[in-house]
Amino acid sequence: MAADPVICAPLVAERLALRSARTPVLRTGMGPARSRRSAAQLRDRARLVAGVAGGLAPNIAVADVVVATEVLGGDHPIACQHPDLLADRLRGLGLTVHIGPILSTPRLTFSAAARARLAATGALAVDMESAWLAGPTPFAVVRVVSDTATAGLLSPAVLARGWRALATLHRCTPALDEWAAAAR
Numbered sequence: 375m376a377a378d379p380v381i382c383a384p385l386v387a388e389r390l391a392l393r394s395a396r397t398p399v400l401r402t403g404m405g406p407a408r409s410r411r412s413a414a415q416l417r418d419r420a421r422l423v424a425g426v427a428g429g430l431a432p433n434i435a436v437a438d439v440v441v442a443t444e445v446l447g448g449d450h451p452i453a454c455q456h457p458d459l460l461a462d463r464l465r466g467l468g469l470t471v472h473i474g475p476i477l478s479t480p481r482l483t484f485s486a487a488a489r490a491r492l493a494a495t496g497a498l499a500v501d502m503e504s505a506w507l508a509g510p511t512p513f514a515v516v517r518v519v520s521d522t523a524t525a526g527l528l529s530p531a532v533l534a535r536g537w538r539a540l541a542t543l544h545r546c547t548p549a550l551d552e553w554a555a556a557a558r
Contacts, residue, residue, distance in 0.1 A: 378558065380416060384402050388424065394547050413509055421508075436521065441472070442473075443473055446475050463552055476498065
């Protein structure tokens with residue numbers, strides 16, 4: 375039998391947004407190296423990665439939720455379990471939800487040209503951790519968009535958009551807890 379599920383929140387702000395979760399929330403750290411170290415400590419635990427991400431698809435807006443069908447960017451695509459069920463529960467909370475691939479990259483992506491290249495992969499959003507936090511099934515990823523190709527990271531409004539994304543992440547908590555209960 376697998377150990378109890380955990381929610382992986384890479385950043386302190388993401389961990390704080392998820393503080394009301396009944397499921398344990400582990401701050402894993404930003405980027406591939408910290409994510410690999412955290413994943414090694416989690417061993418056989420089911421994990422749900424939750425946090426903010428950059429939007430890649432043109433129909434994705436700030437504070438939209440992306441539920442991964444698979445994670446690209448590691449050694450091979452990593453399938454996520456039951457994204458439709460998780461997305462339906464999030465929609466039931468009144469959130470705008472998209473389902474599709476998420477791409478993990480080793481560093482932040484600032485330029486519009488770089489974002490366009492990443493969007494060409496078919497991914498809806500980009501993060502820096504999910505591919506390296508993957509473990510044994512069950513595995514899921516929920517990311518809330520904090521910036522897009524048109525509302526980028528290098529903007530004075532990035533802080534306000536980040537707060538909006540974190541508030542939406544907080545609203546996701548009941549669905550994340552339901553996923554964890556089902557993963558047990």
